[in-house]
Amino acid sequence: MKLLITGGGGFLGARLARTLLARGHLAGRDIAQLVLTDIAPPPADLLADARVSARTGPLLAQTDALRDEPFDGVFHLASAVSGECEADFDLGLRSNIDSTRALLDALRANVNAGGKAARVVFSSSVAVFGPDPAVPLPSIVADDTLPTPQTSYGTHKLICEHLVADYTRKGYIDGRAARLMTVTVRPGKPNGAASSFFSGIIREPLAGVESVCPVDASVSHPVSSPTRTVEGLIAVFEASREAFVGRTALNLPALNVRVSDMLQALAEVAGPAVRARVRFERDERIARIVANWPSGASAARAAHLGLLPHAGYAEIIRQYIADCAQAPNADQTLKGLAR
């Protein structure tokens, strides 16, 4: 089978690609070709795989060519992120709505030319939820909570959920939208997103670097690990239409965790000296943004697909440490960990 991952050069996209290549099959079929599109080229290990081809540049510049190229499956992860969309309204519309529409229309062109509808997993986000004065946000958002997005990013994700549903209803794709939770621990550097500290307060202390937590220890948030997130995307792809149930987006599993729980887990797993590298210094701007986010999420439909959240945050930290230990720069990323 021939697969496409948009955003295939990014952190999650590359990780999904690695997992798929290691499995070798998806939904009962061998993976013969894996096309990765992104604005930057994918990591070298992916390019070294004979099944992989990379196409570098904006997705919107690539969709015309896709109209004559059949795919069996698509993971559509490419997206401008929250901060980018707030800073540049047109960029957000173009990168998130126009690109998705053009991708879906390319897949539709293949069906109109007599091809089979591609199976499509769209990565939506818990960011579709937000408090509107007319609709109080429940503390735990469920699959069927009314989304009232409070950012352009969340608005775009919700709009694309409904495009995916309607193209599916018409038989142009076999689409499924899955809402990703905040992924932690992300490797690399702080990225300026308001949610960046959810990874930073674990990643930096493990690297021996001081970290500042900009919100109260009592703040709760729905998170998931990179591994579980990738597993979720794959399970949603492999689900039958009946098992997915309907065409409405579902929540991927969330561990609803307080900052205090995260730091206690860090002390347990890595020791009190590592935990002591995190100090609290309230940032009103970030605290106000985070106060608008749901404090937790439930995922009943994902549970029916066999997807469950981590039992506790310590599992997520241990997974991150194991990932780092396998990477060539472990002496840096785990510099703060007494071993």
Place this chain on the structure above:
Amino acid sequence: MKLLITGGGGFLGARLARTLLARGHLAGRDIAQLVLTDIAPPPADLLADARVSARTGPLLAQTDALRDEPFDGVFHLASAVSGECEADFDLGLRSNIDSTRALLDALRANVNAGGKAARVVFSSSVAVFGPDPAVPLPSIVADDTLPTPQTSYGTHKLICEHLVADYTRKGYIDGRAARLMTVTVRPGKPNGAASSFFSGIIREPLAGVESVCPVDASVSHPVSSPTRTVEGLIAVFEASREAFVGRTALNLPALNVRVSDMLQALAEVAGPAVRARVRFERDERIARIVANWPSGASAARAAHLGLLPHAGYAEIIRQYIADCAQAPNADQTLKGLAR
């Protein structure tokens, strides 16, 4: 003030225009100019008013020019209807999503050039609601019921609700989305829409013509009169932002009425001979479509704006008869009414 009505040549748009011109003011300001856009020209009585100018052609062909033309207020009613969107997927996307986006971007261009944000009322629809296997539809849909549209038309309306909310959040417009209920009694001819009979079973018997009801008498549906619908659009325009509450769409008031109630009201108002011109002949295709529609709607937020549904369907029939009696073709439209 200078106003724009898109879809200003249509039944509701022209009626809204007449009401606004007769009032002469809106939100405390005199109406100096009223621009009507539509694919067909507006009725002659509107063109005869010195305040009115008409622009004929697709909205999408007109939005570039609007980027340099400030408006104080916009009623955005233009839309491809349900049947058109199902028959021509591209037409629906273009007429409903692309045109709305281009209109909003034209208004944004005015703000970016230093102008004041236009107040915008977007006419959404009860068609945003539908039953998805993952989310059972309540029998009465409320302002905050989760929309899971089951038509392209409903999908487009929902997407535009969220575009209007996000452009409002950013200060590019002062937007409000109001969901219209099924408008009855529509004058004119049956239009092939699945909901057409909700007007036809009243309009045809009053004109002395036999009418077929394609669904069971027990079918219930949220309806409103043309007058109350226009009043609702105006009240939503005039509401303060605080009174509108938030940026989420609201339902306009609905009379939740069974077909049997409608026909009983017809007998009361017009006599049993008129009622006897309606016979039941089930049409499976229409019955299946109607079974997917909500059987009623509530409108708590509209009630806070002072908007209430009719007390009963007889009021709606009497209003239709009064409207017809004033029109030049009353001898045709009320031919069946013994007077």
